[in-house]
Amino acid sequence: MKYYDKLIFELSKEGRCGFSLPSAHEGKLKDILPESLSRESRARLPEVSEVDVVRHYTNLSQMNFGVDTGFYPLGSCTMKYNPKINEEVASSPAFSTMHPLQDEETAQGALEVYWEMEKALSAITGLDAFTFNPCAGAHGELTGLMVMRRYHILRGDLKRTKVIVPDSAHGTNPASAAVCGLDVVVVKSNADGLVDVNDLKPLLSDEIAGIMMTNPNTLGLFEKEIGEIATLVHECGGLLYYDGANMNPLLGVVRPGDMGFDIMHLNLHKTFSTPHGGGGPGSGPVGVAARLEKCLPGPRVRKSDDGVFHIERSWDESAGKVSGFMGNFSIILRAYAYILSLGKENILKAGKFATLSANYIKESLKDCYKLPIPSICKHEFVFDGLINEGATTLDVAKRLLDYGFHAPTIYFPLLFHQTIMIEHTETESKETIDAFIEVMRKIASEAAENPQILKGAPHNTPVGRPDETQAARHPILKYWDC
Numbered sequence: 451m452k453y454y455d456k457l458i459f460e461l462s463k464e465g466r467c468g469f470s471l472p473s474a475h476e477g478k479l480k481d482i483l484p485e486s487l488s489r490e491s492r493a494r495l496p497e498v499s500e501v502d503v504v505r506h507y508t509n510l511s512q513m514n515f516g517v518d519t520g521f522y523p524l525g526s527c528t529m530k531y532n533p534k535i536n537e538e539v540a541s542s543p544a545f546s547t548m549h550p551l552q553d554e555e556t557a558q559g560a561l562e563v564y565w566e567m568e569k570a571l572s573a574i575t576g577l578d579a580f581t582f583n584p585c586a587g588a589h590g591e592l593t594g595l596m597v598m599r600r601y602h603i604l605r606g607d608l609k610r611t612k613v614i615v616p617d618s619a620h621g622t623n624p625a626s627a628a629v630c631g632l633d634v635v636v637v638k639s640n641a642d643g644l645v646d647v648n649d650l651k652p653l654l655s656d657e658i659a660g661i662m663m664t665n666p667n668t669l670g671l672f673e674k675e676i677g678e679i680a681t682l683v684h685e686c687g688g689l690l691y692y693d694g695a696n697m698n699p700l701l702g703v704v705r706p707g708d709m710g711f712d713i714m715h716l717n718l719h720k721t722f723s724t725p726h727g728g729g730g731p732g733s734g735p736v737g738v739a740a741r742l743e744k745c746l747p748g749p750r751v752r753k754s755d756d757g758v759f760h761i762e763r764s765w766d767e768s769a770g771k772v773s774g775f776m777g778n779f780s781i782i783l784r785a786y787a788y789i790l791s792l793g794k795e796n797i798l799k800a801g802k803f804a805t806l807s808a809n810y811i812k813e814s815l816k817d818c819y820k821l822p823i824p825s826i827c828k829h830e831f832v833f834d835g836l837i838n839e840g841a842t843t844l845d846v847a848k849r850l851l852d853y854g855f856h857a858p859t860i861y862f863p864l865l866f867h868q869t870i871m872i873e874h875t876e877t878e879s880k881e882t883i884d885a886f887i888e889v890m891r892k893i894a895s896e897a898a899e900n901p902q903i904l905k906g907a908p909h910n911t912p913v914g915r916p917d918e919t920q921a922a923r924h925p926i927l928k929y930w931d932c
């Protein structure tokens with residue numbers, strides 16, 4: 451324990467102060483502020499010096515784990531390194547000082563970014579039009595389903611209130627359907643971990659609004675029957691929604707539009723290297739096939755024949771508004787910088803490289819960890835716990851922290867009991883990947899020889915095994931208990 455760890459939570463000392471403004475200010479403030487807005491007593495804030503504050507926050511930042519501090523193989527989350535060029539572009543005053551309400555004529559450059567980004571995403575996905583308004587993947591799902599619903603309603607097809615979701619789906623899929631007022635129908639996976647087409651067929655009817663799928667699915671497996679699934683769903687009058695969270699391995703290889711998908715979202719904070727931001731600013735642009743474009747939410751950027759960009763705010767067929775202004779612009783800008791800095795050829799390499807090394811990790815560990823589905827994976831894959839059952843998946847995850855790695859995603863997808871879902875991304879070097887493999891093997895031998903060391907892990911992190919439910923549901927966010 452470092453000397454400062456003792457001091458980290460209670461630093462306040464009565465009368466200590468971090469600024470030295472002349473007291474004359476107080477008087478002046480009284481002249482400006484109406485009496486009703488003035489405090490009667492001092493605010494109850496921690497009384498600390500400037501150096502206390504700086505050390506407090508710097509220490510807190512070092513107790514956290516991030517892509518900039520270490521390897522972060524969090525399956526399904528695509529924790530790519532965030533290139534610093536993206537940050538440089540986004541922090542340029544030309545963009546960072548803009549206001550969403552400024553006149554269109556003075557925002558032509560920013561509107562051009564939206565326009566060009568839409569073209570880039572269309573080229574990558576094979577879908578014709580995009581909205582940038584949704585601020586997360588799940589928000590994109592809701593938006594996409596609102597578009598799906600609106601499309602059916604505009605055609606007077608009011609019976610379509612059900613959405614098919616595979617049993618391997620990310621939890622946000624059924625949640626988004628429910629929020630959109632649609633009923634969820636589950637389609638089962640077969641023994642190969644893919645959507646069971648025979649289970650799907652009897653579910654199709656004139657009440658089906660569409661199906662939500664991710665491809666590769668959450669097991670990292672490519673849904674080979676997607677062509678047949680698309681035909682079946684379209685024949686019954688439904689639409690196909692593509693959850694683009696797993697788009698990374700397909701970049702430049704296959705396009706959702708060509709697979710038959712009509713609507714999709716992308717997670718710019720996954721596939722396109724922008725920060726995840728601790729649940730903060732994300733971006734989940736939604737793309738649609740041409741016949742659904744009119745159902746997209748406003749506002750959208752249009753370009754007139756003379757090359758001037760405009761914002762169209764709303765129109766009759768639109769599914770409605772889903773966010774303030776036009777989404778998280780600075781995130782869209784970062785993703786645009788990423789696309790331009792990679793270029794067409796390197797974007798293709800990113801996906802292929804992610805796939806190659808995922809298979810390398812899988813093959814290097816399968817004699818220690820149970821591999822429930824042995825086929826070639828895409829960018830990620832799933833183990834079902836240790837072969838030697840001396841320790842659980844949770845124990846493995848906690849022990850990894852001791853070795854300086856973030857844990858993979860655990861206990862998702864729900865198809866297996868001891869799921870470990872590993873996604874390393876193409877931004878990691880072979881040396882880092884090999885170090886991870888070595889540690890995973892070492893943990894497997896520890897589980898056989900000395901399982902107690904895993905049960906007690908982590909041994910050297912600031913926090914060990916918190917009650918995660920309580921921590922998420924009842925976080926203590928206030929300094930004073932009042």
Ligand SMILES: *Cc1c(COP(=O)(O)O)cnc(C)c1O
Nearest residue numbers: 526586587588620622693695717
């Ligand atoms: C991450 C993820 C989502 C949700 O995306 P957010 O941006 O976190 O809201 C949806 N589906 C899958 C498969 C994901 O991995």
